[in-house]
Amino acid sequence: MASSNPGRKSTIYDVAKATGSSTATVSMVLNGSWVRYRIKEETANRILESARQLGYNVNMKARGLRLSRSGLVGMVLPHYRNRFFAGLAETFEEQARSRGLCPIVVGTQRDPAVEVSVTETLLSQRVELLFIAGVRNPTPLNTLCSAAGVPSINLDLPGDGAPSVVSDNRKGAQTITDVLIEKLLARGAAPDELVLLGGVADEYATEMRIAGFRDAFEARHMTPAADAIECCGYNAAAAKRVLSIRYEKLGRLPAGLLMNSITAFEGVVQFTSTLSPDAWKTAVVGCFDWDPFAANLPFDVTMLRQDVQAIISEAFKLAENYDPTDQSLILVPTVLGKKFEEAEQTKEFDR
Structure with a gap:
């Protein structure tokens, strides 16, 4: 359904009329902020498809919001300054890629406002899953994910809004x-x-x-x-x-x-x-x-x-069998450093 006037560019008013939506709703969908305002995915998809048919120039951010899988998975964590958080990030990336997914990791410096802003941005980019690591109060982030229909898993520090995987x-x-x-x-x-x-x-x-x-x-x-x-x-x-x-x-x-x-x-x-x-x-x-x-x-x-391999593996298991009502807490055993080093040397020898 192209524009009836070939010489005129389509506008959001044309998209609104074609879909029976308000211009405000169309604007939020086309600028990529519809998840934040809890607009239904079905509505967003209909608007994006109509915009495409009308020849409206949908920006790249909005294109990524279609119902088709984005293939993106996210992780927020405080920082990369120690081996534990750096290990969590590296292991998350490795296991995400092994599942055919594209990982995005963002450090938030333990700033609650940054944590919320980053989570909203990742959701607007249609991440299919979010791991929330080292956040003292992950509940607001879990709530944002729940409203967007995106599974979230808390790591390192537990929360009441989603299942959690932490060291024992x-x-x-x-x-x-x-x-x-x-x-x-x-x-x-x-x-x-x-x-x-x-x-x-x-x-x-x-x-x-x-x-x-x-x-x-x-x-x-x-x-x-x-x-x-x-x-x-x-x-x-x-x-x-x-x-x-x-x-x-x-x-x-x-x-x-x-x-x-x-x-x-x-x-x-x-x-x-x-x-x-x-x-x-x-x-x-x-x-x-x-x-x-x-x-x-x-x-x-x-x-x-702290066993980052096991923490990330358990988190992906929860995500693959995600239950929105699940608030379970999984404790992952720790390993004395000397025993870990001996185990790693044995693995290397076996290779």
């Missing part, structure tokens, strides 16, 4: 704490000198790791020190600062340190690099995260790896 933070923290306690006992040091530094109070992952830390002591009928836990955020500078305060108070490093993240661990490395070798060689250090370079540090380090 509590069991993992108990495991690594128990290893550190055993090392302290073997050295004749008091286990109640073990401290847990880093993380954010009232955040799910931190609270679970604190609970696991306490579980390890309780299982041995022990009690951590009253000041053993200090939530100083996911920040190397803050971890360095609180550790220096403890050093000044004790006149030495605490006998045992468990850092809540790799960024907090960086603060330990920065601080200990200012000390003499004798000051840090006796320290027992653990980290709820993993980096292979830690094996080259001159003090005892135990690291816990």
Whole structure:
């Protein structure tokens, strides 16, 4: 149904008349914002098809909004600065491509306004699935996805608006704490000198790791020190600062340190690099995260790896059998760094 006047370009008024829609609705469909305003996909498709028949110049963004599969899948995450989030992004891209999909990953710097804006943009581009990683309150993003009919899966931090796949933070923290306690006992040091530094109070992952830390002591009928836990955020500078305060108070490093993240661990490395070798060689250090370079540090380090391969695999399984009413929480076991490295070496040898 081309324009009756070959010399005149079609307008949105022509499209509105042909489809029985308002010009406002036609405008929102053609400029690519119809998902945000909850216009039905059937209506959007009808308008796009009519515009095509009338010869209206539909922009590329609007073309991508047709009901045909886009082949796009998205992930939002805080940043790429540590191995865990970088690993999540890389594994997501790898598994998406293996399924014939095109992955889009966007960092949001933990800014709620940016998280919403990015989610709206990805939905306007017709992503077929969205993974939401490391967002403290993913519910608004889950709600946007639900309104657009797009499955969403929460990773790393859970939410009530969609199924979630997270590391088993509590069991993992108990495991690594128990290893550190055993090392302290073997050295004749008091286990109640073990401290847990880093993380954010009232955040799910931190609270679970604190609970696991306490579980390890309780299982041995022990009690951590009253000041053993200090939530100083996911920040190397803050971890360095609180550790220096403890050093000044004790006149030495605490006998045992468990850092809540790799960024907090960086603060330990920065601080200990200012000390003499004798000051840090006796320290027992653990980290709820993993980096292979830690094996080259001159003090005892135990690291816990979060299994990004399993997290992404479980998330895709949920997506492939998506239930809009599902709010389940899947816990993925963590792996002690040494065991992980041994397993990777075995795989390499088998190849």
